[in-house]
Amino acid sequence: MLATPLYNCDYDRVYEPAEDSFLLLDSLESELSFLRSIFEKDNYFPIILEIGCGSGIVTTFLHQHAIPTNKGLYLPVDINPWAIDATLQTIKKNPPTKDLQTTTIVDPLLMDLVAGLKSNSVDLLVFNPPYVPAEAVPNLPPGTNDEGWLDLALLGGEDGLVVTNKLLNNLHNILSPKGVAYILFCARNKPQEIQLRMEGHGWKVDLIEKRKAGWEVLSVYKFQKIKTNF
Numbered sequence: 001m002l003a004t005p006l007y008n009c010d011y012d013r014v015y016e017p018a019e020d021s022f023l024l025l026d027s028l029e030s031e032l033s034f035l036r037s038i039f040e041k042d043n044y045f046p047i048i049l050e051i052g053c054g055s056g057i058v059t060t061f062l063h064q065h066a067i068p069t070n071k072g073l074y075l076p077v078d079i080n081p082w083a084i085d086a087t088l089q090t091i092k093k094n095p096p097t098k099d100l101q102t103t104t105i106v107d108p109l110l111m112d113l114v115a116g117l118k119s120n121s122v123d124l125l126v127f128n129p130p131y132v133p134a135e136a137v138p139n140l141p142p143g144t145n146d147e148g149w150l151d152l153a154l155l156g157g158e159d160g161l162v163v164t165n166k167l168l169n170n171l172h173n174i175l176s177p178k179g180v181a182y183i184l185f186c187a188r189n190k191p192q193e194i195q196l197r198m199e200g201h202g203w204k205v206d207l208i209e210k211r212k213a214g215w216e217v218l219s220v221y222k223f224q225k226i227k228t229n230f
């Protein structure tokens with residue numbers, strides 16, 4: 001089992017890693033051979049995007065353990081400036097071990113979803129979104145020091161899917177031809193309906209992990225473009 005990164009941030013402003021974060025880490029670890037088989041070939045330099053990096057635990061885990069491979073550009077992004085700060089600290093605390101011989105760049109970005117990224121450039125996308133059903137997705141707090149950053153981490157509007165659907169509806173413009181995305185859902189998001197919908201649009205969708213966490217049932221699904229340029 002791969003080690004979990006050390007992390008420590010201000011949990012009044014940044015999402016504290018929880019069962020969802022750890023389920024994502026376990027899913028990515030279980031996909032290691034698959035990811036290496038795609039991205040280790042031909043000296044390829046993949047772009048790894050984590051949307052909503054929070055404490056930085058997920059991007060740091062990928063970077064620390066050379067997932068998907070020992071080279072790449074890691075872009076952890078978040079809408080919360082405190083999360084960018086926390087991610088920088090977590091990355092610094094957990095460098096890859098020397099024997100992995102990595103050639104990587106890590107560049108945390110303050111950004112709303114994928115705004116500003118070049119189309120069809122992302123090879124590995126990871127998202128643990130705000131998935132809790134709520135009346136609406138909260139507005140951005142008016143100032144950096146104001147409260148409300150944690151609500152943005154949790155509340156996902158109708159069916160908990162408003163933010164996730166924005167991403168899914170644009171996934172064909174985001175992923176590269178080799179691209180693969182891992183997205184976390186809770187049962188109230190009705191992930192099986194999402195699977196059917198995305199398969200109807202020509203995606204290959206697989207359930208990677210499913211786990212009961214308190215009163216929630218969490219799952220991680222993998223989305224791939226139907227093979228064209230592999």
Ligand SMILES: C[S@@+](CC[C@H](N)C(=O)[O-])C[C@H]1O[C@@H](n2cnc3c(N)ncnc32)[C@H](O)[C@@H]1O
Binds near residue numbers: 080083
């Ligand atoms: C459930 S937390 C996950 C944090 C971390 N990835 C983890 O697994 O522990 C969701 C994160 O998404 C961020 N977020 C919410 N809406 C976003 C958006 N539109 N664009 C980028 N990040 C967003 C939140 O600030 C929060 O850090």
